[in-house]
Structures are given as C-alpha cells and as structure tokens.
Amino acid sequence: MSLNSTLAAVTERIIRRSEETRSTYLERMRAQGRKGPARAHLSCSGQAHAYAAAGPDQPALAEATTGHLGIVTAYNDMLSAHQPFETYPALIRDAIRAAGGTAQVAGGVPAMCDGVTQGEAGMELSLFSRDTIAMATGVALSHNVFDAAVYLGVCDKIVPGLVIGAQAFGHVPAVFLPAGPMTSGLANDDKAKIRQKFAAGEVSRAELLKAEMAAYHGPGTCTFYGTANTNQMLMEFMGLHLPGSSFVNPGTPLREALTVEGAKRALSLSALGNNYTPVCEVLDEKAYANGIVGLMATGGSTNLLIHLIAMARAGGIILDWQDFAELSDVVPLLARVYPNGLADVNHFHAAGGLGYMIGELLKSGFLHPDTRTVAGEGLEHYVQEPFLSDEGLTYRPGPRKTLNDKVLRPASDPFQKTGGLRRLTGNLGTAVMKVSAVAPEHHVVEAPARVFHDQDDAKAAFKAGELAEGDVIVVVRFQGPKANGMPELHSLTPFLGIMQGRGQKVALVTDGRMSGASGKVPAAIHVVPEALDGGPIAKIRDGDMLRVDAVKGTLEILDENVLERDNATADLSSSQHGTGRELFSLFRRSVASADEGASVFGV
The missing domain is CATH 3.50.30.80 (IlvD/EDD C-terminal domain-like)
Incomplete structure (x- = not known):
C-alpha cells in the first residue's frame, strides 16, 4: 500500500520547517556520540564515587569492559501506575548482570498524579512538572557514565518529560519500560454517572468515594483512555517500547519478561555493539508523524496536542496544530475506548490492541513503515504480540482480525472516517x-x-x-x-x-x-x-x-x-x-x- 498523500505531504512540510533546527540538533548529538561515555576518562576519585555502592558490579565497572545501563525512574507508591516500578531496578540489575553488563539507577524524577490534584492548587504545578522532569532527567544522566538508558514512567506529564530529557542525551540509546494498566474495576461509565449524581446532589460523598475506590482499586495505570494510556500508545507507535508491551497488566510473568527484555535490548543498542541506535535517530520527523496518526486513530488525549509539540522541539522538530488537524481529517478512528466508548484499555488490548491497529494503519498507508525502532528497522515489528513459551519471551504474529468490533475496527470499516x-x-x-x-x-x-x-x-x-x-x-x-x-x-x-x-x-x-x-x-x-x-x-x-x-x-x-x-x-x-x-x-x-x-x- 502506498503512503497516504496527506501523511506524506504533512511529513514533508514538517521536515522542511524543521530543517535548520533539526540539523543543528543532530550534529550536536553526533558530536556527543563521538566522545562517548566519560567513565573511562574519569579521575580515579570520580570512578570511586560512581562505583562505591555497586557491590558485585564494582570490578566490571572499574575495568570498563562491559556495557553500563542507566535507569531513570519515576517511581513513587502514591501513583498506582508507578507503584510497580519499585521492583524494577533490582530486576533489571540482575538481568543485565546475567547478560554480562552492569546497571545503576541514574536518578529519580518527580511524578505527580493529576487525578489527585484535579480542582486543587497542586494542579497549577502539573504542566510545569513536565519540564521539571526533563531537567531532572538531565541531572540523572549528567554523570555521563552510561552506554544506554531505560526510562520508567507512565503518566500524564512523566512520559513527555522523560522523552524531552532523553533527547537532551540523544546520542544515548533509550528504551521506555511501562508498568501496564490495573485490572478492570467498576466500569468507567458507571463511575461517571455517580460523579454526575454527586454533582447534582443526588448521592452522598460516601457513595461517591465507594465508586471511585471501586474504579481505582490496585496497581497500574487508570483504565480509561486518558493521557497516561495515550502516552503508552505513543511509545509503541514511535518505536520506544518493545512491541505489544504497553497494556500488559502489572505483576504478571509476561510483564516481568518484557521488563527484562527491554533492559537487555537497551544495552544491545549501545555503541559498544554493531546495532547502535541512538534515540535521536529513532525520534525523527516520521516517528512524530506516526505518533500524531496514532493519536487520531485512537481518539487520544488532548493533552498530547501540547506535549507532542514540546517533545518534538526537544529534538529540533517543529510541529504545529495544523499538522494535527490535517492528519485528523484523513485518519480513520479505529477504537472506542472510554470516554469515547464503554470499553477500557484492557478490553481494547484483548480485542487486538495496538498490534492490530498498527497493522491496519500500515496496510492502509497511514503510517510510515520505514522508521527506526528499538525493536529493529521498520514498524512491522509492532504488528507482533509477545507471549511466554518454554523458551521464554517469544513473539508471534498479532491478530489480523478484530476480536471485538464494538471496541476495535478495521480501517475499511472505522467508527468514523476522520480522527478525533x-x-x-x-x-x-x-x-x-x-x-x-x-x-x-x-x-x-x-x-x-x-x-x-x-x-x-x-x-x-x-x-x-x-x-x-x-x-x-x-x-x-x-x-x-x-x-x-x-x-x-x-x-x-x-x-x-x-x-x-x-x-x-x-x-x-x-x-x-x-x-x-x-x-x-x-x-x-x-x-x-x-x-x-x-x-x-x-x-x-x-x-x-x-x-x-x-x-x-x-x-x-x-x-x-x-x-x-x-x-x-x-x-x-x-x-x-x-x-x-x-x-x-x-x-x-x-x-x-x-x-x-x-x-x-x-x-
């Protein structure tokens, strides 16, 4: 299938508009890449400080004979979506050590919950937390001792902030590791009805709290299709997640296997090997155009109309709202996930999820197929789905037909012919x-x-x-x-x-x-x-x-x-x-x- 003419034209316009800023950014990243990590050039005192608490990894770090992975984490246990990240560093260190490398937590970044601060004074810090997270990412990686990095984040401002920060270190390969959505609780539509009844004075605060607690009931991302889950979709469409990893529930064997594989994949993309894939080359103009397509095809969060522009500018790419509007006019809406429908993201994933949707959009010419991703060259990798076999984590072709056409439809029969x-x-x-x-x-x-x-x-x-x-x-x-x-x-x-x-x-x-x-x-x-x-x-x-x-x-x-x-x-x-x-x-x-x-x- 040939590329959709509007997608081709919008992407070409983005490339022309960004020519000067993008070329300046790439040259800066390539110059940093040529210098490489500084740990081998650190003073003996500097190296001692860096490795003092590394335990069994100290000898390998001191000899600088292995790849070293940095972990940037947005863990806190007040955010249900981020609580699963508590165990990730130990899991990653063990996996990387077994693979012959080393890993350290480079630093933590703040992560606030908009669900908690809605209507409160703290919400006035929410948008600014994105750029604070980007700066904290810069601080975390400023020691310049890592060959690759993994980023642990899910929610509203956290992923955009991490992406902005990662692009400041664009010469370093990056893989984003999700935590997955919580299991389904009280249906989102039923929760919304209780909220309306409370606003009208028809139910008590105790009844409202009971409904909210039944909806938000365990570890993982909120199950409606808001900004957090839109972020996860984008990370697949833009090639920074492993295929099929966005909506696997926390605490499952498959979730753990994907975390381990994601960390190992990040280190395999470093300049120490033959498959060097810096994040500055993954997040190019085509990747951002694909992200906009994903936003429209899924009816995603309006917050990304701000965040994608900021993310792109961090890599020298200039987007504007006209790009979004023109793509919205031609990209079909393939998903109905609350608040655009009654299903939640678990139902969406079960119906075929992102793998099915990406396959449909590729077949219809609505995605650039030739982007670089952390899974390899080409977006075709993302029509696969992960599963566990006796050999461990394995991939197989994803579904070629929707398993629930009330939630997910083919491009030939969309919910509507234009985006959201x-x-x-x-x-x-x-x-x-x-x-x-x-x-x-x-x-x-x-x-x-x-x-x-x-x-x-x-x-x-x-x-x-x-x-x-x-x-x-x-x-x-x-x-x-x-x-x-x-x-x-x-x-x-x-x-x-x-x-x-x-x-x-x-x-x-x-x-x-x-x-x-x-x-x-x-x-x-x-x-x-x-x-x-x-x-x-x-x-x-x-x-x-x-x-x-x-x-x-x-x-x-x-x-x-x-x-x-x-x-x-x-x-x-x-x-x-x-x-x-x-x-x-x-x-x-x-x-x-x-x-x-x-x-x-x-x-």
Whole structure:
C-alpha cells in the first residue's frame, strides 16, 4: 500500500520547517556520540564515587569492559501506575548482570498524579512538572557514565518529560519500560454517572468515594483512555517500547519478561555493539508523524496536542496544530475506548490492541513503515504480540482480525472516517477540540457567554441554579500557562454533562486544559493567545454571543464590536503562592504559548 498523500505531504512540510533546527540538533548529538561515555576518562576519585555502592558490579565497572545501563525512574507508591516500578531496578540489575553488563539507577524524577490534584492548587504545578522532569532527567544522566538508558514512567506529564530529557542525551540509546494498566474495576461509565449524581446532589460523598475506590482499586495505570494510556500508545507507535508491551497488566510473568527484555535490548543498542541506535535517530520527523496518526486513530488525549509539540522541539522538530488537524481529517478512528466508548484499555488490548491497529494503519498507508525502532528497522515489528513459551519471551504474529468490533475496527470499516480532533480558528483566537466522543448534534453551539475567571466560580454558579436555563457557552479564562500554569479543568465536566443531558446546548471555551478523559461536551480548549497575553478571550462579557463550530472549524465572537473593548483583568495573586507555586514563578514568566508546547525550553 502506498503512503497516504496527506501523511506524506504533512511529513514533508514538517521536515522542511524543521530543517535548520533539526540539523543543528543532530550534529550536536553526533558530536556527543563521538566522545562517548566519560567513565573511562574519569579521575580515579570520580570512578570511586560512581562505583562505591555497586557491590558485585564494582570490578566490571572499574575495568570498563562491559556495557553500563542507566535507569531513570519515576517511581513513587502514591501513583498506582508507578507503584510497580519499585521492583524494577533490582530486576533489571540482575538481568543485565546475567547478560554480562552492569546497571545503576541514574536518578529519580518527580511524578505527580493529576487525578489527585484535579480542582486543587497542586494542579497549577502539573504542566510545569513536565519540564521539571526533563531537567531532572538531565541531572540523572549528567554523570555521563552510561552506554544506554531505560526510562520508567507512565503518566500524564512523566512520559513527555522523560522523552524531552532523553533527547537532551540523544546520542544515548533509550528504551521506555511501562508498568501496564490495573485490572478492570467498576466500569468507567458507571463511575461517571455517580460523579454526575454527586454533582447534582443526588448521592452522598460516601457513595461517591465507594465508586471511585471501586474504579481505582490496585496497581497500574487508570483504565480509561486518558493521557497516561495515550502516552503508552505513543511509545509503541514511535518505536520506544518493545512491541505489544504497553497494556500488559502489572505483576504478571509476561510483564516481568518484557521488563527484562527491554533492559537487555537497551544495552544491545549501545555503541559498544554493531546495532547502535541512538534515540535521536529513532525520534525523527516520521516517528512524530506516526505518533500524531496514532493519536487520531485512537481518539487520544488532548493533552498530547501540547506535549507532542514540546517533545518534538526537544529534538529540533517543529510541529504545529495544523499538522494535527490535517492528519485528523484523513485518519480513520479505529477504537472506542472510554470516554469515547464503554470499553477500557484492557478490553481494547484483548480485542487486538495496538498490534492490530498498527497493522491496519500500515496496510492502509497511514503510517510510515520505514522508521527506526528499538525493536529493529521498520514498524512491522509492532504488528507482533509477545507471549511466554518454554523458551521464554517469544513473539508471534498479532491478530489480523478484530476480536471485538464494538471496541476495535478495521480501517475499511472505522467508527468514523476522520480522527478525533478539530482545529478551530476565528476572531476569538485559535483552539482545539476533541470530537471523537461528541455527538454530531453538539458539534455546533451558538449561545450567549457566561464568563468566569475560576472553575470554582463556574461550579458555584451551577449549584446556585444560575446555569439552569437556556443554551450557554461557559468561558473560563485566565487559565493559560502564563496565568496559573494551565491546570486541567476536569472538575467542570460533571456539571457541563448534566446541563447537556437535560437538553441545554452547552459548550466550554477556555485558555486552560481539559483532562485527557474529557469528551462528550464540546470544549474549545488551549485558546491562544491566552487572556493574560491579551487574547480576544479577555474581551468577552456575559451575554456576548459566541459560536463554536467543529464542522467548519471556527471559533467566533459574533459581534465584532466586542473586539474594540479593553481587556478584562484578573487577580491572579492566589495562584502565586502556596502548595509550591512560589517555586515556579520563573516558569510562569518564561513559558511559551500552548500552540508552541507550553514549554520553558527553546527549540
């Protein structure tokens, strides 16, 4: 099958746009690669410091005769998705030692849970934690003693931060090791209904907590298709996971075997052997184009519209939202996973998972087949599935037919012929909307605005009955990265869903973010310029007529006279201090706009 013409054109445009920055980056990485790890050149004192606690590995390290693997871990046991990583370092050290090499934990990076901080002050640190993780990765690898590295991370900002950090050491081979999703608990749709009932005052907090605990009940990633699981999908589509490894549950023999094999594979890709595969050559323009295709085909998290741009720029590659929009127009939606359907990621994996989907997209010309990956040359490796036999970890051809067409469909019969994203532009600014779970009758909303500067004020207005009648577009502004770190506004979802469910036409317009699990209510998010940058969103007042149109791709203030007004101002002092926010003032002052990745780093 020949390559889809839109994919070819978008990729070529990315290559041309990135020519100068990409070539500069690659030359810098190749120069570092020529120098190699510095451990052989360390002073005797430096080597003694590096190997002092290495136990049985000290002789091999001192003689510098074997490959040395660095482990960068985001382990903590408050995040269910990261709790399984507690045992990984010992497992990896033993496996690498048995293979004739050595391994050390290079360092740890922070990992916060957006599920805990939703609607709380800590969420204002969430987006900035990504770049903090990238910097912590740089610190971990700064000793420059490793021939290859493995990265242990799963959740929302953690994987993008690790990818950004890994690309700063792009001459070093990298393999990402997942932990896998928790087993299925209370169905996500049932959990959402309890949340809506609580928001409407129909159930008690005790009943809400019981439902939440039944949904989030054990080690592993949350089972809905939010940002964490979108990250895992991307790592396969972009060639940084072993094939079929993303959605294997924690604590299983197959999960352990994949961890061991991933660590051994990383060291086998070092410059010490004949298969040198630095991460800077895996994450090229085609890999990022494949990642965007995966995002559209799965109806993935809107957070990746920011993260992928920031990740790519760390490797000298410049993406923009138009690239996403054009690919969304042609890539078929092949999966229905909550919140885009009733199934969870365990059901998706059982139905054929990423291996089946990648095979369908390759056959249909929607993926570049000739990318470099940690599994070898070509994305065809990722249509295989792992299993355990008497010989250990083995691969076999993955399913060629979907095992559940309510969850996963072939490219010839997709859930819809286009992906799950719309780019909206107009006199209100530029925004994006995830439409894969939005019913067609809600794709266009024209209604008066109700304006808020805080999501808590919006919720209070709902509880007071102020939003009970008529169509309305809820505007929540001064929520961009410069204003308060661009927190997710996920706590708006239950009451907006109630309004929609009782027959009101409702939409959200915000310069903030929504959760990767958002879906059924049309939401024009990531509006740029943000209010604090003087964007038109700062001019809107209650009652102004707005139009959100996902069909035409427009975002408009219908009365042009509104654009002549002075911008509103907001008291943001409460976002400057407390819960660590004072430590991130430099980030708020220097962060780029959402369409440039909302990063504090340059290209």
